[in-house]
Amino acid sequence: MTDHWAGRWRVPVIWGLLLLAGCLLMGQLEALFRWVEPDSRDVIFSRVDFLVLLGRHLLVVSVAAVLATLIGVGGAIAVTRPGGRDFLPLVAQVASLGQTFPPVAVLALAVPVLGFGTLPIVVALLLYGLLPIVRNTLAGIEGIDPSVREAARGMGMTSGQILRQVELPLAAPVILAGIRTSVTINIATAALGATVGSSNLGDPIISGIVNGNTAYIVQGAVLIALLALTVDSVFARLAPARRA
Amino acid sequence: MIELINISKRFGSTTAVDSISLKVESGEFCCLVGTSGCGKSTTLRMINRLIEHSDGEIHIDQQPIRSFKEEALRRRIGYAIQSTGLFPHWTVARNIGLVPRLLKWPKSKVDARVEELMTLLGLSMDEFAGKYPDQLSGGQAQRVGVARALAADPDILLMDEPFGALDPITRESLQLELRDLQARLGKTIVFVTHDMDEALALADRLVVMHEGRIMQQGHPLSVLREPANDFVASLLGGEDRGLKEAALLPVSERMMPLGTGGVARERIDQGASLREALSVMLWRRVERLAVVDDDDIPIGELSFRRLVGARIHD
Ligand SMILES: Nc1ncnc2c1ncn2[C@@H]1O[C@H](COP(=O)(O)OP(=O)(O)OP(=O)(O)O)[C@@H](O)[C@H]1O
Ligand SMILES: [Mg+2]
Numbered sequence: 001m002t003d004h005w006a007g008r009w010r011v012p013v014i015w016g017l018l019l020l021a022g023c024l025l026m027g028q029l030e031a032l033f034r035w036v037e038p039d040s041r042d043v044i045f046s047r048v049d050f051l052v053l054l055g056r057h058l059l060v061v062s063v064a065a066v067l068a069t070l071i072g073v074g075g076a077i078a079v080t081r082p083g084g085r086d087f088l089p090l091v092a093q094v095a096s097l098g099q100t101f102p103p104v105a106v107l108a109l110a111v112p113v114l115g116f117g118t119l120p121i122v123v124a125l126l127l128y129g130l131l132p133i134v135r136n137t138l139a140g141i142e143g144i145d146p147s148v149r150e151a152a153r154g155m156g157m158t159s160g161q162i163l164r165q166v167e168l169p170l171a172a173p174v175i176l177a178g179i180r181t182s183v184t185i186n187i188a189t190a191a192l193g194a195t196v197g198s199s200n201l202g203d204p205i206i207s208g209i210v211n212g213n214t215a216y217i218v219q220g221a222v223l224i225a226l227l228a229l230t231v232d233s234v235f236a237r238l239a240p241a242r243r244a
Numbered sequence: 245m246i247e248l249i250n251i252s253k254r255f256g257s258t259t260a261v262d263s264i265s266l267k268v269e270s271g272e273f274c275c276l277v278g279t280s281g282c283g284k285s286t287t288l289r290m291i292n293r294l295i296e297h298s299d300g301e302i303h304i305d306q307q308p309i310r311s312f313k314e315e316a317l318r319r320r321i322g323y324a325i326q327s328t329g330l331f332p333h334w335t336v337a338r339n340i341g342l343v344p345r346l347l348k349w350p351k352s353k354v355d356a357r358v359e360e361l362m363t364l365l366g367l368s369m370d371e372f373a374g375k376y377p378d379q380l381s382g383g384q385a386q387r388v389g390v391a392r393a394l395a396a397d398p399d400i401l402l403m404d405e406p407f408g409a410l411d412p413i414t415r416e417s418l419q420l421e422l423r424d425l426q427a428r429l430g431k432t433i434v435f436v437t438h439d440m441d442e443a444l445a446l447a448d449r450l451v452v453m454h455e456g457r458i459m460q461q462g463h464p465l466s467v468l469r470e471p472a473n474d475f476v477a478s479l480l481g482g483e484d485r486g487l488k489e490a491a492l493l494p495v496s497e498r499m500m501p502l503g504t505g506g507v508a509r510e511r512i513d514q515g516a517s518l519r520e521a522l523s524v525m526l527w528r529r530v531e532r533l534a535v536v537d538d539d540d541i542p543i544g545e546l547s548f549r550r551l552v553g554a555r556i557h558d
Contacts, residue, residue: 145327145329147325147329148331148332150294150325150329151330151331151389153318155318155342156317156319157315157342157346158315169333
């Protein structure tokens, strides 16, 4: 049992440890970065501690993910109920079209309305992260074998019971995949927050671009990549194991 | 008792069911037959309100079905469909126990009931209770579907081609089980099928539908013998109706007392059908059979003349 557990979670734990090590020990790699960036005085980004940046990054992404999940799953459920069916085609279309909209554009549109700071980036991530969740929840619920739904009704389950005991459990793997896509994309996208005054792991990258310091860019990029890998590997293991 | 009074169902401009009236007495086995798209499933699904009827009234035990809460109505009516609709994320045992759990039976009672039903339908507890639907064969899944429909011991069962996907042998054994169950427990059953032999073997009341209307209804033998029109006659098998009728009549009906000329060599059980008797005659090339009782003791004989001619005077 413990062996099984340890085996299951080994990969995320390894990525997580690498991420932590990256935040704590970046300074130890000064020699390496000096070789990458021989012309600059500072080669280790030190304006804010990496751990703090990681914390802010995680916070922004988590808040956006939780909101996007609540709104996305809730909205998709609403338009698959009899009362909301009329909106299903519209919502489905917006969800798939929205994916082709670049996140930078969402951000650019959000700033004039919401000003600088953390709010516009949360809103941008929320809107952008909503789409895969809505799309997958719709696909998951609509993909259920109609005879299963007919039987559920025929046996006398209420619509609430059907939703909780049949539709959501059956759609769960697809919904989870949508959340995973949404979060993974948003971990990268959140870096843009640094351009609108929301500090996170995007700071070293933006600062590196502005000051022409490749070492900074590499540091931010590596930490964001490690974070994405950690979170993605956690999601990969969340899929419900139906049978022993 | 189920009573449909001038029931119609329209989907947009198509009329799926057109003003039908039908009365199924308590304990009666009613089979709906007819060509594809004639409205059999629609009729069935109006009874448990999966489809709301457009016109007319449906009564169950003298009460209009719209006077019950939808879910409460469905929980007291068993429902089994060809595609089974088993929940893929639940085990066999959990699937079967669904309606009793909805009715808030105590867990021990649900468990006992699930075990009882699995035994009844020949599904071994050890082997199947923990399996998931996608680990079952088509026939096993249909048994589970029937068990689930029976779980809360409903007085009424609605079955839409429940044995549709089965091989003839499994199908026949399930038919026998169902017929037996119905006779023993006094269930009222409305059963849709495409298989005329199945309908004739099971029904107390045969209902022939065509384009949303009932063409004829009555006891299978009377429908067979006096079809209302050419459509009913051809649906019931055209020239094959003689064999279908023979399949419904037991040997004992046409048997004669043992004669003095010695007992015939080939035997037939008194409970067998005339159709089986005819088949034995054809196969063995004989014109006389000894009719035996359950202990294989000859109790009479059946001649070919008798078999084919008893309705005309012998
Ligand atoms: N939900 C629906 N919407 C529109 N038309 C429907 C609907 N359900 C059934 N129909 C139509 O009603 C008619 C009767 O359908 P029904 O399913 O009752 O036929 P059936 O006798 O069960 O056929 P089969 O033997 O093929 O199962 C068909 O013409 C069908 O197209
Ligand atoms: Mg049908």
